[in-house]
Amino acid sequence: MDDLRPRSWGEALAMRAAHPDALPVAGGTDLMPRMNLAGLRPTALLDLSRVPDLAGWEDRSAWLWIGAAMTYTAMLAELGEHAPALAAASRAVGSPQIRNRGTIGGNLGTASPAGDCHPVLLATRATIEVESPRGQRLIPAREFYLGPRRNALAPDELIRGLLVPKATGPQQFSKVGVRNAMVIAVSSFAVALHRDERRVGTGIGSAGPTPLVAGAAERYLNAELTAGDYWDRKRPLPGPITSRFAELVSAAAEPIDDLRATAGYRRHSLGVLASRALRWCWTDYLKGHR
Secondary structure: OEEEOOOOHHHHHHHHHHOOOOEEEOOOOOHHHHHHHOOOOOOEEEEOOOOHHHOOEEEEOOEEEEEOOOEHHHHHHHOOOOOHHHHHHHHOOOOHHHHHHOEHHHHHHHOOOOOOOHHHHHHOOOEEEEEEOOEEEEEEHHHOEEEOOEEOOOOOOEEEEEEEEOOOOOEEEEEEOOOOOOOOOOEEEEEEEEHHHOEEEEEEEOOOOOOEOOHHHHHHHHHHHHHOOHHHHOOOOOHHHHHHHHHHHHHHOOOOOOOOOOHHHHHHHHHHHHHHHHHHHHHHHHOOOO
């Protein structure tokens, strides 16, 4: 097995083009267990951990640019003010050791339906920045996930980073598991109130072949908030609105029975998560919190 170690982004792209079968690796928290336990044997590894451009983030006015090799620990420590749901999802990932090694780019590259960051990227309408020697491409998160562990990357492309809109309203992420961290989610959910656009975003994890958007729930809640002038008048949400939103989130799931939970339990838990997350977000909105 070849071990490719680029020292710059340009060198990484050149190596990727020359070795299209090489598997990119940064923290290795998903890839290495698959090699050790599942018999995965790539012909080469493309180690991106030494590419300095990928490890940080930038403030780009209304957006955050987050490098693909930024770790969960760093996101939790540095992005909480402008991306609170992403920080919350980072807190729920694995153990401290995993958070110190695992990266947002690895989460995207793996494209596991249970990845903790995916629902947040869907709810916030993040954009994935990918590049190859042919040029750069921006892929909306809502178009990035194609199937179980399948994403929209071309064979010669690498993930350079992602663009996440700065929070203009409250956001929440939560998941169901044996405990909050160190487990694969049974189900997970993210909601973001985009105050400036008068819009709600959602994301569902671990309850379908890919991370999912609860489109009908978004459209329903957007219509109710607008019709009732809730955004400007800042009134409490009636219980029936919250309940209907939760029902539509549950209906958007495409769960299966497996060792961790039944499909029915996943649907039920998503309804509970959606109801709680919306209530928490709206309470924060009424108080003027982000």
